[in-house]
Amino acid sequence: MGYGKRAVKQLKNYYEGKFVSLSEDQEECDEEDNGIEVVDDEGLLKENITPRKKVPTLLKRLSERRPEKLDYIGTSYGLTLELLRFWKKFSFVPVYLSQKENDLTGEHSCIMITPLSTDKTASDSWISAYFFDFRRRILKLLGKSFQSFTSSLALSIIHNPAASKSALAEKITLTAINTFFLPHDIQRLEAYSRNQVEYRLIVDLTTDLGMLYFQNKLDGIDTIQQAILLAIGLQNKSIDTVAEELNMPVNQILAKFYNAIKKLTKQIVDVMENKVEEELTSKEMKRDTAGMEPVKESLEDELTTAAKELEKKQKKELSRLKKENLSQYAIKGTEEEWGKALAANKSSIISVKREYPLN
Structure with missing residues (x-):
């Protein structure tokens, strides 16, 4: 070092x-014995000049003050x-x-x-x-x-x-894009990204791109591309001047410049597309939920109410069944009669004497 x-x-x-x-004691002692005495103007006229007993040192160690x-x-x-x-x-x-x-x-x-x-x-x-x-x-x-x-x-x-390093910059938003660029400007950037026009057609847009990038609204380009964007967009230097300054051929400068603009344009277009997608999704959700109404009670209350209604219905059905005459469906015959009937033959037909005739 x-x-x-x-x-x-x-x-x-x-x-x-x-x-x-x-320590505090040492500081107080130093302040008292530093050899400096404050006097007023009148005292200076009557001062007796004599050698001082303790004269402060011109320099001190950093640990001494x-x-x-x-x-x-x-x-x-x-x-x-x-x-x-x-x-x-x-x-x-x-x-x-x-x-x-x-x-x-x-x-x-x-x-x-x-x-x-x-x-x-x-x-x-x-x-x-x-x-x-x-x-x-x-x-x-x-x-x-x-x-x-x-x-x-x-x-x-x-x-x-x-x-x-401690500040998190906000990335570019659709509002910022609309502030800096017109729709035709975005079309020019996209055309240049597809190699459909030459760089001179979008040089005027590099100033806004540079301002956005160097305020951390955009990212993703390397140091050489940053230097080229800064020199062309913010310092208004020509391609030849930048090539001479960076000691690179003009065709390499243009290639680096093209890659930088392509990356920045993609970020801008992605923000615009995501915003459109969000708006479309929001409209679809509003259309799907237009006829829906929120429930007036919670799920637990709804289940409790349904259970009470079912219990009430079951009690009512049981009461109705008790009132009906079910004796006609009863199977008659004593155990002895059933035993004789089962032992008489192995036929699949069983006969049991009824106490009352069939209607």
Whole structure:
């Protein structure tokens, strides 16, 4: 680890309270014997200048003093790709970038901060809000004040894991699509995705595609495709300029550009198709349930009522049967008569004497 990295790491650890601090008694003693005496202006005229017994040291160890309570620490420097990457390694987030170049160095002044709060959830929330606002403004200025930036520098500015890892961005919705694109615009993108038109016909749409992608509304393209989309769509650079900047042949740039537009177009079309499918399903459900009415009682109450009605019906049927004359269906004959009848022969016909004649 270099001296710069070591110094920044130690500074963050110090203000986050990771060094051993003095006890309260030692602090009070240091404050009393620090050799500093506050006097008013009138006392200065009568002061006797004599050597002090205890003069405070010019420098102290970090473990010998308690750190101030800070919410964040910041840095300001002339923007270069190397310095930007250095500060991003320590979770510093850009919040300001000067639109005017320095007259001496030709660099843009950049301010970056990193939170020191132990409550990571709270700190991530406010630092992410700062960064998202900063990123939105930078995206709009890439084609103006920052058009001279290389695509790698511009990508490094608007991509910052320290600010975006805690925030879940909403994916693109049909409302956003209708805001940015007309139906004919979608048709042009689909035609380009099918190789039916050349890229010049959809270059005007790459600005909106770039704004949506770099605000995390769309995803799915690699770093080279991101650089090409940013350079063409947001910085208004030509294909030849992008090819020279990325040191790639023009045909490879166009191939990468085509694949990126095809992936982004598919995501947009999928959202539109899913919305139409949801609306159709909703209409079918409303049509199927139009004649249905909700039950007035629960299933348990309905079963209880049905059981009571069945029991009442059974009692009524039993009472009716008791009142009827069932003696005509009775089988007569004593056991002795049945024994003689069964023993008389093996015929399948059995005769039993009846007490009353048949009608």
